[in-house]
Amino acid sequence: MKKNNQASELEQVVFKIIAFLKDKSKILLTTHDQADIDALASLVVFKHVLTLAFQDKKKKFILHARLSKSSQTYLHKFKQKFPEISIELESNPPSFLGDVIIILDTNNPNQITFMRELNFTLKNYPYFFIDHHVPTIMKQNSNLTEFNLILPQFSSTSEIIWEIGKILDIKLPTSLKFLLLAGLLIDSGFFMHGNNDTIKRAALLLNEKDILIKDVMEMLEEEPSLSEKIAMIKGLQRLKLMKKKGWLIGISHVGSHEADLASLLVKIGCDVSLVYSKKRREHFRISMRAKMKLCDQYGLNLSEILQSVSDISDGNGGGHPCAASLNGQKSLERTVEEILKKILKILNE
Ligand SMILES: [Mn+2]
The missing domain is CATH 3.10.310.40 (Diaminopimelate Epimerase; Chain A, domain 1)
Structure with missing residues (x-):
């Protein structure tokens, strides 16, 4: 019962977000500094989901992220495996902030360098969060709180994006499911900090048999630097x-x-x-x-x-x-x- 309520609550906010974004022509998606693989996956897949949800060529989505060393290494390997996917990330403070900013995988604007760098510009800038961390208690002037999806019961933001995609009936290609699984695995500590839903979502992502979990895990293996x-x-x-x-x-x-x-x-x-x-x-x-x-x-x-x-x-x-x-x-x-x-x-x- 509780679960159904939660699900419909999520649905309601997702449809509100879609209605709100309808007349916005430039949408900036960003995340915390030293973006990890969960942040990277969430950005890339959410852009895909929104692009398909609107089917509007005039709508522009900009991805802004400064990746950590290990996410950079990961992205390199990912692009080699899936050369068909083009991923464009801005890392300099964007010159034009768009009509709204969607912040993924954090709910603390202080964790976003370019927001700090552009402090004055952003004071009255509309933004909202999609995130799985414990909510930060902070006064945030221009936060559009009605669109916030801050859900600590999720092990990763990747899973929230997966749920949003399902609500909007968007079918993801193999590559993007692969990426979401990577985000889910990393942030749940390979299920160690996960819950039943983490495992269920992973199972659903693997349902079509186009992905081997072994391949997802292998790409996440990384020899530590000196x-x-x-x-x-x-x-x-x-x-x-x-x-x-x-x-x-x-x-x-x-x-x-x-x-x-x-x-x-x-x-x-x-x-x-x-x-x-x-x-x-x-x-x-x-x-x-x-x-x-x-x-x-x-x-x-x-x-x-x-x-x-x-x-x-x-x-x-x-x-x-x-x-x-x-x-x-x-x-x-x-x-x-x-x-x-x-x-x-x-x-x-
Ligand atoms: Mn995360």
Whole structure:
């Protein structure tokens, strides 16, 4: 029953979005910085879905994204396998912003560099989000909230785009289903952080037997770069451990690859990990991961914790209950202290 309600709610918003976009001639689709494969897949497939939904040659869709290193590598391999698909991505701040901006795979405008770069222009610019992260509490003047699809119950934005495509009765070619599966696999940690629906959607994407899951997984395999390997090893050397009621909290720091190290620490036995990385000037980034068991049993929510310390660091945090990050610009030490205090308090309960 609940599921049907959810489905129809999604449907309603999707039809509202389509009605709203009907008379818009230039639509900008963008995503967070260091766009990952889920972000890339969502952008490319959503453009395809909208193009077919409108069948209007005068309508222009612009994709804007700055890809992470690993998404660039992935895109290269993807284009070799599917040369028939043309993907054009803008990476410079767009000169013309279009009539509306649709932001995919984040619901925090601070995570979009060009928005920061064009701060003044965007203040009154209409935009809305399609995303699967925990909603950020933020005052956003020009956000068209009635079109927001912020759905943390989805493991990936790729899956939301897949559902939108189904609602609009758009049939996707093999290549784009392949791409959505890649986004779904990456963001669900190969189903590790997924739920029943994640697996059901993956099964549907594989239904027509034109895709082998082995091929999708193989394309996602990536030998870590030398700098990543060194960062992991150095980060492990600097590891500090805290023990609380049998739970292990691992704390470390690296120059880059903080998210990878945070994931690695949980893989090798930490129940919670916190890895920070100092960036230029006072700026820093904190990445955190936790075992799912801990989030379920204790209601630990890293996204909420990082949002709650955003003020101290004059930054913004968010993500998921078991995987979250924070970009800060001051008081690194105090921020880390405050985070650890909150975690210890939860574990004490
Ligand atoms: Mn994502």
